[in-house]
Amino acid sequence: MAGPGRVVAPRWPALAALAALPLAVLLVFFVLPVGAMLLRGLAPDGHLDLGAALEVLGRDRTRRVLWFTLWSAGLGTLLALLLGLPAAYALHRLAFPGAALLRALVLVPFVLPTVVVGAAFRALLGEGGWLAFLGWDGTPAAIVAALVFFNVAVVVRVVGGAWASLDRRAEEAAAALGASPARVLATVTLPALRTAITSAAVVVFLFCSTAFGVVLTLGGLRHATVETEIYLLTRAFDLPAAACLALVQVVTVVLLLLLVGRLRPAEETVDRAPVAPRGVRRGDLPALGATLLVAAGLVVPMAALVVASLQVRGTWTLGNFRALQQPDVSTALVVPVTEALRNSLQVAVDATWMALLLGVLVSLVVTRRARGRGERVVRRVLDGFFMLPLGVSAVVLGFGLLVTVARPPLALRDEPLLVPLVQALVALPLVVRTLVPVLAGIDDRQRQAAASLGASPARTLLVVDLPVVWRPLLAAGGFAFAVSLGEFGATSFLSRPDHPTLPVVIGRLLGSPGQVGEQSNAGMAMAAAVVLAVCVTVVMLLVERLRVPSLGEV
Amino acid sequence: MTLVLDGVTVAYDGVPALRDASLELPRGEVLAVLGPSGSGKSTLLRAVAGLEPLAAGTVTFDGADLAGVPVHRRGFALMFQDGQLFGHLSVARNVAYPLRLPGRRRARAATRARVAELLELVGLGGYADRLPGTLSGGERQRVALARALACDPRLLLLDEPLSALDRGLRERLAGDVRRILVEAGTTALLVTHDVDEAYAVADRLALVRDAAVVQSGTVAVVDAAPVDERAARQLGYAHVLDGRAVRRGAWRLAPGPDGLEGESAGVVRTGVGPRLRVVVAGTGELEVPLAGAPAPPVGARVRVVPDPEGVAYL
Numbered sequence A: 001m002a003g004p005g006r007v008v009a010p011r012w013p014a015l016a017a018l019a020a021l022p023l024a025v026l027l028v029f030f031v032l033p034v035g036a037m038l039l040r041g042l043a044p045d046g047h048l049d050l051g052a053a054l055e056v057l058g059r060d061r062t063r064r065v066l067w068f069t070l071w072s073a074g075l076g077t078l079l080a081l082l083l084g085l086p087a088a089y090a091l092h093r094l095a096f097p098g099a100a101l102l103r104a105l106v107l108v109p110f111v112l113p114t115v116v117v118g119a120a121f122r123a124l125l126g127e128g129g130w131l132a133f134l135g136w137d138g139t140p141a142a143i144v145a146a147l148v149f150f151n152v153a154v155v156v157r158v159v160g161g162a163w164a165s166l167d168r169r170a171e172e173a174a175a176a177l178g179a180s181p182a183r184v185l186a187t188v189t190l191p192a193l194r195t196a197i198t199s200a201a202v203v204v205f206l207f208c209s210t211a212f213g214v215v216l217t218l219g220g221l222r223h224a225t226v227e228t229e230i231y232l233l234t235r236a237f238d239l240p241a242a243a244c245l246a247l248v249q250v251v252t253v254v255l256l257l258l259l260v261g262r263l264r265p266a267e268e269t270v271d272r273a274p275v276a277p278r279g280v281r282r283g284d285l286p287a288l289g290a291t292l293l294v295a296a297g298l299v300v301p302m303a304a305l306v307v308a309s310l311q312v313r314g315t316w317t318l319g320n321f322r323a324l325q326q327p328d329v330s331t332a333l334v335v336p337v338t339e340a341l342r343n344s345l346q347v348a349v350d351a352t353w354m355a356l357l358l359g360v361l362v363s364l365v366v367t368r369r370a371r372g373r374g375e376r377v378v379r380r381v382l383d384g385f386f387m388l389p390l391g392v393s394a395v396v397l398g399f400g401l402l403v404t405v406a407r408p409p410l411a412l413r414d415e416p417l418l419v420p421l422v423q424a425l426v427a428l429p430l431v432v433r434t435l436v437p438v439l440a441g442i443d444d445r446q447r448q449a450a451a452s453l454g455a456s457p458a459r460t461l462l463v464v465d466l467p468v469v470w471r472p473l474l475a476a477g478g479f480a481f482a483v484s485l486g487e488f489g490a491t492s493f494l495s496r497p498d499h500p501t502l503p504v505v506i507g508r509l510l511g512s513p514g515q516v517g518e519q520s521n522a523g524m525a526m527a528a529a530v531v532l533a534v535c536v537t538v539v540m541l542l543v544e545r546l547r548v549p550s551l552g553e554v
Numbered sequence B: 001m002t003l004v005l006d007g008v009t010v011a012y013d014g015v016p017a018l019r020d021a022s023l024e025l026p027r028g029e030v031l032a033v034l035g036p037s038g039s040g041k042s043t044l045l046r047a048v049a050g051l052e053p054l055a056a057g058t059v060t061f062d063g064a065d066l067a068g069v070p071v072h073r074r075g076f077a078l079m080f081q082d083g084q085l086f087g088h089l090s091v092a093r094n095v096a097y098p099l100r101l102p103g104r105r106r107a108r109a110a111t112r113a114r115v116a117e118l119l120e121l122v123g124l125g126g127y128a129d130r131l132p133g134t135l136s137g138g139e140r141q142r143v144a145l146a147r148a149l150a151c152d153p154r155l156l157l158l159d160e161p162l163s164a165l166d167r168g169l170r171e172r173l174a175g176d177v178r179r180i181l182v183e184a185g186t187t188a189l190l191v192t193h194d195v196d197e198a199y200a201v202a203d204r205l206a207l208v209r210d211a212a213v214v215q216s217g218t219v220a221v222v223d224a225a226p227v228d229e230r231a232a233r234q235l236g237y238a239h240v241l242d243g244r245a246v247r248r249g250a251w252r253l254a255p256g257p258d259g260l261e262g263e264s265a266g267v268v269r270t271g272v273g274p275r276l277r278v279v280v281a282g283t284g285e286l287e288v289p290l291a292g293a294p295a296p297p298v299g300a301r302v303r304v305v306p307d308p309e310g311v312a313y314l
Helices: A011-042 A050-058 A060-093 A099-111 A114-125 A140-164 A168-176 A181-192 A194-209 A213-219 A226-235 A239-263 A282-309 A319-324 A337-367 A373-390 A394-403 A418-441 A444-452 A457-486 A502-511 A521-545 B041-049 B091-100 B108-121 B137-150 B167-184 B195-201 B219-224 B229-234
Strands: B003-012 B015-025 B030-034 B056-061 B076-079 B155-159 B188-192 B204-209 B212-218 B237-241 B244-247 B251-253 B260-270 B273-280 B284-289 B301-306 B311-313
Touching: A011 A050, A011 A239, A011 A337, A011 A373, A011 A394, A011 A418, A050 A060, A050 A239, A060 A099, A060 A140, A060 A194, A060 A226, A060 A239, A060 A282, A099 A140, A099 A282, A099 A457, A099 A521, A114 A140, A114 A213, A114 A282, A114 A457, A114 A502, A114 A521, A140 A194, A140 A213, A140 A282, A168 A181, A168 B076, A181 A194, A194 A239, A213 A226, A213 A502, A226 A239, A226 A394, A239 A373, A239 A394, A282 A521, A319 A521, A337 A373, A337 A418, A337 A457, A337 A502, A337 A521, A373 A418, A394 A418, A418 A457, A444 A457, A457 A502, A457 A521, A502 A521, B003 B041, B015 B030, B015 B041, B015 B056, B015 B204, B030 B041, B030 B195, B041 B076, B041 B155, B041 B188, B076 B137, B091 B108, B091 B137, B108 B137, B108 B167, B137 B155, B137 B167, B167 B195, B188 B195, B195 B219, B204 B219, B204 B229, B212 B219, B212 B229, B219 B311, B229 B237, B251 B284, B260 B284, B273 B301, B284 B301
Parallel strands: B015 B212, B030 B188, B030 B204, B076 B155, B155 B188
Antiparallel strands: B003 B015, B003 B056, B204 B212, B237 B244, B244 B311, B251 B301, B260 B273, B260 B301, B273 B284
């Protein structure tokens, strides 16, 4: 057998078989709706009309929206890096009491539903909140703070994972040569982490610039980003404008993803032996301080949320929670919260198995070592293709689905599996990015050894891949479940009015500032957000218990 | 004495990895710390470098206690098994790394000249613009050595510098390292599990096992008189019998009635010539160089004596 390739002989048919299902799903439920949405805006009468699109770009409001998106996402990325890097170091290189707990804590916001975070920052900064004196409520500051809140977790995971397995001896060699700690950091450590830091920055920027739930709940109509603007424009049926903005977004996202792809080395050759964390020394105190700041920044808004949910007009009560069970209290509440929660869980279960099925297939396609140049190119293109849902606006996707698959001839609107399927697509990049580093890390010679001993390809998968992959697989399932529980952008378009999920209920409550007697919609939103946050946190803590080393580079 | 370790103890989570180690290393000499993996020899090196805090004891250099002196202020240089070159820097920039640090910075031309000189010294002139990823293992180690020498270290610490290389390269490079260290007049501490590497490079030897230094002294002294059987085996002696340690193949056929009696088990060809295998009851199988003598038939009774060149006395 020549070359280090896999032992299975027919390669193209195997590749096609693995890629067929995910490709088909992605084409029908992602490319088709997004394409239709773009087409509808850019060529309303069947022929391309770029004039209308260009006119949209010339609008004052559009320019404001673009500029706001750019600077809020840029600032959010910068702050997330500034806070996240020291925290990544402290949490992945140092051993100190509570480190494991903090690692889990930092992970939670990563999948905390956007509407929950929106509610938490409203509780913190709004009227009667602990930080109301800052006057940040409804200002860009609140939006940027919430973006940082979310994305510090991404920086800590992505960079921390790389940092944890960075051989300490290069730094020691530099120190012995006479480099001071600061110099070692600047000339050895950070350059070695460059790839991880840049990927983290790009991904965070992507997340920040496409944030939906947070901006909508905190910015309302005044501070719109491209994403929320698309939402508002589709609601107003200004489709050319919406499509134009969606196109700008898609192009930006594709460019950024290509950038990330270029940064990733073609073949992972880095030694990924985890390095044992060491005790805290005096020089580590600034990093520990930053970590505590991050932890406080994560805990305080959530605490404010819990407190707000337990108060009605300054008195402690469970009224908000009780009211959630009575749909007649508020017009924004269509079903009792327990039913919404049941809907959410049901959808999440379906979304999870779909995301895992697709994710496993995609991961296998992407990680098998390519033998020829052509095959390598095909695999990398597929890799990038399956990452698309990461950045394409969930709003565009949701609306696109509404105008394509939900209509005849497909008419899947009432299909109970439509919402889970879309959520699975949203979670797919996360699942793939959890599995790929693990699968890629398996030495192909192990598979060759198994095959040479007479194991069939299926058996090889069972004895070589499965023992390594099952924990990350469970973790990926957990991520998918949590993402599905909190998904708001696409679901807000697709869920049937009488069948809302919990985030949709929260969004509705937050979006309609009403008051029925003592009971405010805002208070009920806080209570519902607490219920949702508890569910997601439980799932995430279970995932963290699996101790999957890192999320890998997104 | 330049480097002195006195009663050095290092513990990881309360478990001692090195106990009460005392050593001395005069200026300009090379000390090899020889021990199996997990014996504590790397811990000893890391303690000297300042990478591990001491639980007890002192490390002094030129009479000054190094306690509290951070790694980068000790003026030592450290070279690891796999070089640990900075992958994002070219060979020249790797070697120039210590020369560009604040306090050591000099004119650009001077730096370039020094780098060229060092690369020449390690036999890699013309490699300046290569990236570490494109070098072979041996070349990488040479660059690492040049980089370590660039800062004119008071003491060079080498952690298994040649162990990752294949045998032929290792032997060649060991000779080179010795030459380079002597030419540069560098005081060096080498940690290794390979006795040949130790002999090829060092003036002095310290044997480490089970987290303790069991013997130290000049190579000649330690080699001629290992403290006990395990020390002898660490030094590569294959047989130990009544107070004597004998190297593999260091036997001769005895003309008279002296020596050990055994039974010929035929001739084997080895990399250093044909050897007669002799089975001696209680000692095992010995290899006896024939040196042109006719081989006794299989099963014949023969007598062998140790070759004095390959014998040490415990």
